Amino acid sequence: MKIVDAKVIVCCPGRNFVTLKIVTEDGVSGLGDATLNGRELAVASYLSDHVIPLLLGRDARRIEDTWQYLYKGAYWRRGPVTMTAIGAVDTALWDIRGKTLNTPVYQLLGGRSRESVLVYGHANGTDIEETVAAVARYVKLGYQAVRAQCGIPGLPSAYGVGRGQLSYEPAEKGLAPENVWSSERYLHVVPGLFARLRGEFGDDLHLLHDAHHRLTPIEAARLGKALEPHHLFWLEDPVPAEWQEGFRVIRQHTTTPLAVGEVFDTIYDCHTLIQEQLIDYIRTTVVHAGGISHLRKIASLAELHHVRTGSHGATDLSPICMAAALHFDLSVHNFGIQEYMRHTDETDRVFPHHYTFEAGVMYPGEAPGLGVELDETLAAQYPYERAYLPTNRRLDGTVHSW
Ligand code: KDG
Ligand code: MG
Numbered sequence: 001m002k003i004v005d006a007k008v009i010v011c012c013p014g015r016n017f018v019t020l021k022i023v024t025e026d027g028v029s030g031l032g033d034a035t036l037n038g039r040e041l042a043v044a045s046y047l048s049d050h051v052i053p054l055l056l057g058r059d060a061r062r063i064e065d066t067w068q069y070l071y072k073g074a075y076w077r078r079g080p081v082t083m084t085a086i087g088a089v090d091t092a093l094w095d096i097r098g099k100t101l102n103t104p105v106y107q108l109l110g111g112r113s114r115e116s117v118l119v120y121g122h123a124n125g126t127d128i129e130e131t132v133a134a135v136a137r138y139v140k141l142g143y144q145a146v147r148a149q150c151g152i153p154g155l156p157s158a159y160g161v162g163r164g165q166l167s168y169e170p171a172e173k174g175l176a177p178e179n180v181w182s183s184e185r186y187l188h189v190v191p192g193l194f195a196r197l198r199g200e201f202g203d204d205l206h207l208l209h210d211a212h213h214r215l216t217p218i219e220a221a222r223l224g225k226a227l228e229p230h231h232l233f234w235l236e237d238p239v240p241a242e243w244q245e246g247f248r249v250i251r252q253h254t255t256t257p258l259a260v261g262e263v264f265d266t267i268y269d270c271h272t273l274i275q276e277q278l279i280d281y282i283r284t285t286v287v288h289a290g291g292i293s294h295l296r297k298i299a300s301l302a303e304l305h306h307v308r309t310g311s312h313g314a315t316d317l318s319p320i321c322m323a324a325a326l327h328f329d330l331s332v333h334n335f336g337i338q339e340y341m342r343h344t345d346e347t348d349r350v351f352p353h354h355y356t357f358e359a360g361v362m363y364p365g366e367a368p369g370l371g372v373e374l375d376e377t378l379a380a381q382y383p384y385e386r387a388y389l390p391t392n393r394r395l396d397g398t399v400h401s402w
Contacts, residue, residue, distance in 0.1 A: 001061055003025075003060050003098075004024060005312050006056065008021075008048050010375060011380070011383070013350040014382075015169060017318040017347070017350075018033070020033075020088040020089065022060065022366040029371065030091075030092035030094070030095030031372060032087065032089060032095070034047060034287070035317060041384070043088075050085075051085050054069070054073070059373040060093055064293060076230075078265055080263075084287055086294075090290065091320065094293075098370065104366055104370075106330045111331065113331055113400065116361035116362065120145035120208055121146055122168050122341055123146050124150060126284075127153075131197075144205065145208065145360065147160075147207075148208070149210065152182070153187045155181065155186075172387060173385050174187055176388035178392070178396060179396075180392075180393065180401065182395050187222065187226075194232065198231075206337075208232060208238055209227070211239075213402075214400065216246075217238075219268055220250045221253035221254055223235065223249060223251065225256070229252060234256075234259040236259040236312070238261070241269075247278035258278070258280055259282075261279075261289075279307060280308065281336050282302050282308075285321065296332065299334060309329070309332060311339065312339055319353045319372050325338060326355050326364035336364065340357065350374065350379050350382065355372075389402060
């Protein structure tokens with residue numbers, strides 16, 4: 001089953017998405033998400049200029065061999081651009097395999113390990129009371145798990161606080177905006193937010209929080225300790241993710257569960273964290289960590305060390321990635337939770353899909369392959385628009401992690 005064609009489609013139905021489409025000699029096509037927020041065209045070029053010429057004529061059934069060929073064959077290994085491109089090829093090949101065998105991808109991954117996939121939504125507000133109201137809206141929609149973020153007095157903007165919609169979209173059209181940050185002010189607010197949320201919603205609702213890589217280890221340890229009475233499902237990205245040793249300090253001080261991984265692109269970024277049990281959830285994604293094949297290897301290592309998965313699922317990951325994540329989540333034994341930010345209606349129209357949400361859980365659907373299509377005619381009506389994630393500076397002007 002030879003690959004006879006492949007192309008990259010870049011579109012912007014509200015935000016930018018990069019998609020790889022691979023076609024076989026039998027006329028079967030598969031899709032892979034290749035979106036790297038704020039650096040989209042680098043992956044598009046990597047695929048068009050360097051990967052697609054290598055795919056033509058290859059057997060689409062050799063998924064593992066193609067992964068190894070692209071990874072080892074580049075000589076320059078790892079990195080978000082390379083691994084997103086490999087992830088797109090891998091995802092598209094799993095899609096083709098499912099369509100060829102007329103079965104949903106999760107059946108090829110060992111079948112269902114559970115009936116459905118627990119997801120968490122994003123609640124946010126400019127202050128604590130607005131966030132409480134936002135969490136209430138999610139509870140009303142049936143969510144069993146909610147991530148809560150709120151504005152910080154004295155700071156003009158805060159990570160995770162949107163513009164009043166259910167979805168939060170950080171990328172801005174044009175050049176990168178600058179945010180202002182103060183860890184001191186942030187640390188004053190967050191414990192009070194969760195005390196208020198537990199008081200309002202009781203013990204059963206799963207509550208999550210994302211510190212978005214901004215604290216030092218000892219600050220994160222202090223936050224984790226302060227949050228212990230409110231038993232979070234997890235505290236995400238407490239310190240810059242590449243700073244693996246930092247987690248040892250946090251771990252010594254707090255029992256708040258820790259999650260990390262959305263910026264990791266291979267198992268080599270997280271094997272120490274997993275093997276030393278310095279984290280509880282590994283949040284690598286299909287799109288950025290080398291596709292379904294590589295994510296399964298990370299999950300297998302994590303399973304040995306009591307670490308569960310928690311796939312990243314922000315709106316900058318296209319519905320193709322969302323579908324792939326759901327097939328993966330349903331199949332792996334040590335699944336934890338899946339992030340779910342709803343895409344805009346425009347995005348859903350460009351990427352019609354079979355996955356569904358009901359009562360706080362999701363289902364990938366029973367369509368062959370991943371169960372997502374790309375309406376190329378509609379996509380062509382939304383050309384690429386340059387957009388960047390924000391940057392961040394402390395109150396005194398020093399650059400800080402965003
Ligand atoms: O592109 C960056 C976003 O995906 C990221 O900021 C979202 O942290 C995020 C999350 O947990 O969804
Ligand atoms: Mg995050």
